[in-house]
Amino acid sequence: MPELPxxxxxxxxxxxxxxxxxxxxxxxxxEKLRWPVSPEITTQLPGLSIKQVKRRAKYLxxxxxxGTLIIHLGMSGSLRIIAASVKPEKHEHxxxxxxxxxxxxxxxxxxxxxxxxxxxxxxxHKLIQHLGPEPLSDLFHxxxxxxxxxxxxxPIKSLIMDxxxxxxxxxxxxxxxxxxxxxHPKRAAQNxxxxxxxxxxxxxxxILNQAIQQGGTTLKDFVNSEGNPGYFQQTLNVYGxxxxxxxxxxxxxxxxxxAQRSTFYCPQCQR
DNA sequence: CGAGCAACCTGCATGC
DNA sequence: TGCATGCAGGTTGCTC
Numbered sequence: 372m373p374e375l376p377x378x379x380x381x382x383x384x385x386x387x388x389x390x391x392x393x394x395x396x397x398x399x400x401x402e403k404l405r406w407p408v409s410p411e412i413t414t415q416l417p418g419l420s421i422k423q424v425k426r427r428a429k430y431l432x433x434x435x436x437x438g439t440l441i442i443h444l445g446m447s448g449s450l451r452i453i454a455a456s457v458k459p460e461k462h463e464h465x466x467x468x469x470x471x472x473x474x475x476x477x478x479x480x481x482x483x484x485x486x487x488x489x490x491x492x493x494x495x496h497k498l499i500q501h502l503g504p505e506p507l508s509d510l511f512h513x514x515x516x517x518x519x520x521x522x523x524x525x526p527i528k529s530l531i532m533d534x535x536x537x538x539x540x541x542x543x544x545x546x547x548x549x550x551x552x553x554x555h556p557k558r559a560a561q562n563x564x565x566x567x568x569x570x571x572x573x574x575x576x577x578i579l580n581q582a583i584q585q586g587g588t589t590l591k592d593f594v595n596s597e598g599n600p601g602y603f604q605q606t607l608n609v610y611g612x613x614x615x616x617x618x619x620x621x622x623x624x625x626x627x628x629x630a631q632r633s634t635f636y637c638p639q640c641q642r
Numbered sequence: 643c644g645a646g647c648a649a650c651c652t653g654c655a656t657g658c
Numbered sequence: 659t660g661c662a663t664g665c666a667g668g669t670t671g672c673t674c
Contacts, residue, residue: 374667405650405669429668446668447652462652481651483668498670525645534669541667588667610667631647633666 373444375506375539376582377601378429381450384596385475386424388452389433392469393420401464404482405445408465411488412440416467427493428502428538438490440467441498445483451476451596503535506575511537513569520560520568527563528556529630531575540575543588543610546635548574550609555641556634557627581606609635 373381394416402408419435426432431450433440442450455466455474465477465486477486489496504510519536528549531540540548549556551574554567563571582588587601595601604611608618612635613626622639 377667403651443668445651446666479651480653481666483650529645532668543667630645632668 373429373448373587374541374544374582375429376544376579376603377587377595378431378444378539379426379583380587380595380601381444382424382426382431385431385450385452388473388596389421389424389469389475391420391422392471392473394418394467395470396466396468398466398468399464400459400466401482404464404479405443405485406487408486409488411438411490412465412467412486415488415490416440427499428505428534429541430499432493434493438488439493439496441485441487441489441493441496442477443485445479445481445485447481448477448479448484449596451478451598501535503533503537506537506539506579511572511576513565513572516568516572517565520563523560525560526557526629527554527560527571528634530560531571532630532632537575539579542632542634543607544575544578544582546610547578547608550636550641551578553641556629556636558642609637611635 396417397413399408399413415437419437422434422436424431424433429443431442433442452473453476455468455472459476462480463476463478467475493499504515520530523530528545530536531548532545546556548571552567552570554563554571582603585601585603585606586595588603609624612624614623617624617637617640620637620639622637624635625638627634
């Protein structure tokens with residue numbers, strides 16, 4: 372479900388309810404997620420206070436002074452703030468309960484997400500240490516992308532979805548950014564001019580910023596921490612629009628598969 | 643080493 | 659209505 376804008380929307384939603392709060396108890400109803408829920412989350416987290424909620428790529432990082440709770444929402448995960456006394460629904464696997472009786476409740480039907488504990492510096496964590504630059508930071512810029520692109524024969528869509536190149540660009544926004552920059556998703560990365568890559572970099576930043584402003588994209592079931600959907604799907608130009616007219620030239624949008632992922636583009640506007 | 647793809651799960655839409 | 663099939667917003671870790 373969630374790409375970077377949805378994760379950032381969730382971060383902003385939960386932060387005010389969580390920062391400065393002390394954890395009193397943790398309930399794990401289902402520990403089998405992408406990886407087993409780290410046992411430290413039950414044994415060490417209670418008694419600690421959440422200092423800050425950060426985000427790195429699509430990981431949410433809840434920092435304490437003894438370690439960091441790493442939450443990934445996978446394909447179908449969501450978090451909400453709710454009174455701990457409210458009976459959990461189906462697929463609500465974990466409760467982080469705070470000193471004020473509220474809890475951070477993790478729901479994830481497909482269980483592709485994860486809740487992990489890192490007691491050492493977070494930047495050394497296995498899942499974090501090899502990640503590329505944040506797309507909305509100055510570290511993601513044209514010279515960086517151009518260098519990484521030069522020798523790569525891989526389709527440009529696969530490249531921008533590769534977390535070592537840039538993090539946070541998922542399947543929806545990859546198609547959208549390529550549409551906005553007029554680049555065919557299958558084009559070999561090395562065959563794209565610097566001029567067009569400049570457009571791509573700003574398209575990625577653009578799309579992600581816009582999507583965050585609109586509270587993310589709700590295709591089926593994304594809801595933010597208050598249970599509300601996002602609105603960016605109303606802005607999607609190509610994703611999920613197979614057969615519909617391109618908003619620029621009216622040519623029907625095509626759907627193809629790249630690296631086992633659905634990909635949408637305009638065969639006229641994107642070369 | 644990189645590229646390609648299977649795997650992890652449940653829910654839902656579609657078609658017979 | 660029931661059942662089989664295919665597809666879904668992510669990412670690791672296998673095999674070649």
